[in-house]
Amino acid sequence: MDRAISVKLSPALKASCHTCSLSNLCLPLAVEENQLDQLEDIVEQGRIYDRGDHLFDQDTPFRSCLAVRSGAVKTSIITENGSEQVTGFFLPGELVGLDSLSGERYACTAKALERTSVCKFPIEKLEELTSAMPELQHHMYQLMSREIQGSHQLAMLLSKNSAEERIAALLLSLSSRFQRRRMSGTKFNLPMARSDIANFLGLAVETVSRVFTRFQNQGIIRTQGREVELLDIESLRGVMPDFDRQSPPSPR
Amino acid sequence: MDRAISVKLSPALKASCHTCSLSNLCLPLAVEENQLDQLEDIVEQGRIYDRGDHLFDQDTPFRSCLAVRSGAVKTSIITENGSEQVTGFFLPGELVGLDSLSGERYACTAKALERTSVCKFPIEKLEELTSAMPELQHHMYQLMSREIQGSHQLAMLLSKNSAEERIAALLLSLSSRFQRRRMSGTKFNLPMARSDIANFLGLAVETVSRVFTRFQNQGIIRTQGREVELLDIESLRGVMPDFDRQSPPSPR
DNA sequence: CTACAAGCTTGATATGAATCAATCTGGGTA
DNA sequence: TACCCAGATTGATTCATATCAAGCTTGTAG
Numbered sequence A, B: 001m002d003r004a005i006s007v008k009l010s011p012a013l014k015a016s017c018h019t020c021s022l023s024n025l026c027l028p029l030a031v032e033e034n035q036l037d038q039l040e041d042i043v044e045q046g047r048i049y050d051r052g053d054h055l056f057d058q059d060t061p062f063r064s065c066l067a068v069r070s071g072a073v074k075t076s077i078i079t080e081n082g083s084e085q086v087t088g089f090f091l092p093g094e095l096v097g098l099d100s101l102s103g104e105r106y107a108c109t110a111k112a113l114e115r116t117s118v119c120k121f122p123i124e125k126l127e128e129l130t131s132a133m134p135e136l137q138h139h140m141y142q143l144m145s146r147e148i149q150g151s152h153q154l155a156m157l158l159s160k161n162s163a164e165e166r167i168a169a170l171l172l173s174l175s176s177r178f179q180r181r182r183m184s185g186t187k188f189n190l191p192m193a194r195s196d197i198a199n200f201l202g203l204a205v206e207t208v209s210r211v212f213t214r215f216q217n218q219g220i221i222r223t224q225g226r227e228v229e230l231l232d233i234e235s236l237r238g239v240m241p242d243f244d245r246q247s248p249p250s251p252r
Numbered sequence C: 001c002t003a004c005a006a007g008c009t010t011g012a013t014a015t016g017a018a019t020c021a022a023t024c025t026g027g028g029t030a
Numbered sequence D: 001t002a003c004c005c006a007g008a009t010t011g012a013t014t015c016a017t018a019t020c021a022a023g024c025t026t027g028t029a030g
Helices: A033-042 A123-132 A134-160 A163-180 A194-201 A205-217 A233-239 B007-013 B033-042 B123-132 B134-160 B163-180 B194-201 B205-217 B233-239
Strands: A044-049 A054-056 A064-070 A073-078 A084-090 A109-112 A116-122 A187-189 A221-224 A227-230 B044-049 B054-056 B064-070 B073-078 B084-090 B109-112 B116-122 B187-189 B221-224 B227-230
Touching (some): A084 B134, A134 A163, A163 A187, A163 A194, A163 A205, A163 A233, A194 A205, A205 A221, B044 B054, B044 B064, B116 B123, B123 B134, B163 B194, B163 B205, B163 B233
Antiparallel strands (some): A054 A109, A064 A116, A073 A084, B044 B116, B073 B084, B073 B109, B187 B227, B221 B227
16 A cells, blocks of 8 residues: 555655654654654654545554544444444544554544545554553553543533534634644634534534524624634633533544 | 551452452453462552442542442543533443543542442552553553443444433443343343433433333333343344444443 | 536424423331 | 332423425536
């Protein structure tokens, strides 16, 4: 799959965590400068995926966790009868595949929502490295634990909150995650379709659409297709009084 | 908190993983016989909790993960405005607190549903040990990953399935978990109140009650208070066509 | 430039489960 | 023993959101 055409090309395939702009969000976060080489040694530069491409498929052999470098990814589970549940959206610096560490096969399918590049961390090598680097192990525990918390928040959202509250929570989560990535937290493009939002939040597409227009009429947001502007973040927080500012509904 | 009355008593406080009947479900599962001593060295025997006692409270300093020895535990998150979301039920051999590894404080409250005893794994020591024992580290990753998957299954259940389907899924999950513990998978006592079930599954208590009686009228189950007998497991699976036999909605 | 399809919005109606309101039951206790 | 109270059940009504059914927009391939 990777174009390992010649030995000469292979250095280009290696990612440089040293120079990566995401090093304060991604795994390097937990690694000392002088140990960063060890992390670089195990990272594989993944290919570029176009919108709609699958990064990996549910039930195929589990090889690597992926860190999003650029673009955006959605993960979803598909059941026997074909119904889909979107389980998360991932932005640059976030690690995809933590739910698959328990088996031989991927527990979900990961799909690029836009043109996306990734870094791959082969699981055996990653486990070896975390054994050797307690800090990194600790960080992995943290990431996984946060993903559990995120799922619990999502479950809470799904079982206790109205359509408006769920959508407000999602917008706020995206907002803070974009902001942490030094992008605007008030004006951004939704990487996902309305139907993905609906599926993720357990709503019908029509409901999502209606809530968006309702928010727009109330002057809380402005939307134009996938472009969103949060005009009144406080009102948005007001819609969703329970929203824990620290824990977005999907993993960071 | 622990009654460390005299030096003489302290050996009694130490758990013996060697002789524990849950060793094939709990952490010892991942540890070689000859290394079990190292695990025993870090385990603390917890006290006995009565029904309703808190094993730990949300936002208090995070010290240990707890393995249920006997009894049953429910975990829940409580938001500022006081609303509760039950996030899981834990049976003997299951590890409570994995969602709290990411912070200084417990992310949820754990409450004994009946008379319960536990083993405590202090987190610093556990991390040290998993660094030293790749097998154990691997197992921790597995457990956490499964908990993520479980949460995703729960989210799916909440967003896609009807009240009947959710309850069927819970009963089937409990059934298979009891069975793995060598108890009857067809006749057991629900450790939790109807209101806990309702909260966990995002339903009103009344709805839970109604579904139970409907199932009973259909001859699928028989209930008497908290006692449940699954009379027709196949029908129960039929109610819930999507139910993944391998992954119960709450962590194992 | 046009046309088509996919995605999005809007409106009308149906419905599953919440809510409100009693009543019942059983286990613990005075 | 009888009482009490929390938990559980049952019934009547309401409501938020799904579903069904058109239109509308937009990006893109020809």
